Amino acid sequence: MLKSITEDDDQDGVVLNAELIKREQRERRLRIIMPATALALALLIWEALVIYYEVPHYLIPAPSRIGETLITDGPSLMTSAWFTVKLTLFSLALAIIGGVALGMLFALSRTVEMSLFPFAVILQVTPIVAIAPLILIYVHSTFAALLICAWIVAFFPILSNTVIGLRSADHNLRDLFTLYKATPWQRLRYLLAPSALPYFMAALKIAGGLALIGAVVAEFVAGTAGQNSGLASRILESSFRNEIPRMFAALFLVSLLGIAIFLATSWLSKLVLGSWHESEIKRER
Numbered sequence: 001m002l003k004s005i006t007e008d009d010d011q012d013g014v015v016l017n018a019e020l021i022k023r024e025q026r027e028r029r030l031r032i033i034m035p036a037t038a039l040a041l042a043l044l045i046w047e048a049l050v051i052y053y054e055v056p057h058y059l060i061p062a063p064s065r066i067g068e069t070l071i072t073d074g075p076s077l078m079t080s081a082w083f084t085v086k087l088t089l090f091s092l093a094l095a096i097i098g099g100v101a102l103g104m105l106f107a108l109s110r111t112v113e114m115s116l117f118p119f120a121v122i123l124q125v126t127p128i129v130a131i132a133p134l135i136l137i138y139v140h141s142t143f144a145a146l147l148i149c150a151w152i153v154a155f156f157p158i159l160s161n162t163v164i165g166l167r168s169a170d171h172n173l174r175d176l177f178t179l180y181k182a183t184p185w186q187r188l189r190y191l192l193a194p195s196a197l198p199y200f201m202a203a204l205k206i207a208g209g210l211a212l213i214g215a216v217v218a219e220f221v222a223g224t225a226g227q228n229s230g231l232a233s234r235i236l237e238s239s240f241r242n243e244i245p246r247m248f249a250a251l252f253l254v255s256l257l258g259i260a261i262f263l264a265t266s267w268l269s270k271l272v273l274g275s276w277h278e279s280e281i282k283r284e285r
Contacts, residue, residue, distance in 0.1 A: 061245040066252060069245040077234060077246075081253045084215055084230035087143070088257070091150035092211040098151075099158025099207075100200070106159075107166035107192070124156035128214055132221040146218045153214030154207040161203035165196025198277050201269040208261040216254060231257075 043063045049055075050062040057065050070077065102120075106113035132149050139145040169191050177187050219232035231250045238247035273279060 058242055058244050061248055065245045066248045069249040070252070073246055073249065077231070077250060077253060080229060080231045080234045080250070081257065084212070084219075084232070084254070085257060087146055087150055087215040087219075087230060088208075088212045088261070091147050091215060092154055092208055094147070094151045095154035095158050095207055095211065096204070099155055099203075100162050103159050103162030103166060103196075104188075106163045113163070120156055120159055123152050128153055128217055129221055132218050136222055142222060146215060146222060149218030149221075150211050150214035153217075154211035157203040157206045157210065158200070161199040162196055165199030166192050168199065169195035198273060198279060201265075201272060205262065205265045205269065208265045209258055212254070212258050212261060 047062050047064060050060060106117065128149055135148050136145045139148060173191055177191055216232045219230050220236065223236065231254050234250040235247050238250065
């Protein structure tokens with residue numbers, strides 16, 4: 001009898017696991033189908049309204065006209081998009097390296113934090129539009145100047161969240177590590193880093209978008225032109241020439257890049273936190 005009860009429990013567990021797998025697969029499909037359907041419906045409404053009211057393309061181009069522009073001006077726009085991608089990723093990488101390193105230093109030394117944190121706040125609250133011209137004057141390389149501007153925008157969220165995360169470790173666990181005479185490396189590896197990781201991943205999602213915004217705004221201020229320039233330059237150039245479909249095409253690529261960064265950082269957060277942190281673990285509703 002005990003054997004039959006065990007077999008029934010095993011069968012129930014298999015059925016429950018199968019139902020959970022089916023539910024997860026359905027949720028994954030809905031996550032793709034629902035946004036795609038809403039976006040397609042919005043584009044169809046946009047196209048229909050432009051055609052119905054006969055709106056000139058130099059005011060609001062139809063999505064089909066924007067698609068044609070993406071095809072005809074594809075090589076030029078993709079070159080500019082690659083420039084913006086490089087600028088965004090380099091600035092984000094520098095923000096991660098600088099923010100994490102300085103955040104660890106702040107967490108270890110209160111004196112260093114009180115001395116340097118005001119400078120970080122000043123960089124954060126000062127509009128990048130106000131200081132970008134100065135950076136462009138003092139830094140001779142245009143790419144380096146744009147990189148600094150984008151880095152300034154993305155740096156503070158990484159720094160702030162890293163400091164908060166390193167200090168959010170449970171005090172009882174801190175005392176336990178002290179009791180067992182853990183080395184600073186052990187304390188960092190097994191206590192502080194896991195505590196700070198959810199905060200860091202949240203900051204990474206924010207900083208990724210801010211790095212792109214900083215890169216675009218900096219290029220707007222710089223007004224750079226030519227082949228070695230980004231999508232912001234294509235937008236400015238198109239506005240000067242009254243090429244509105246080309247402007248919308250460049251803007252579409254900027255938005256697409258921002259979405260790609262968000263999806264990449266969200267996937268990375270799920271990969272890092274999905275197996276152990278409450279924010280990423282799925283529960284039955």
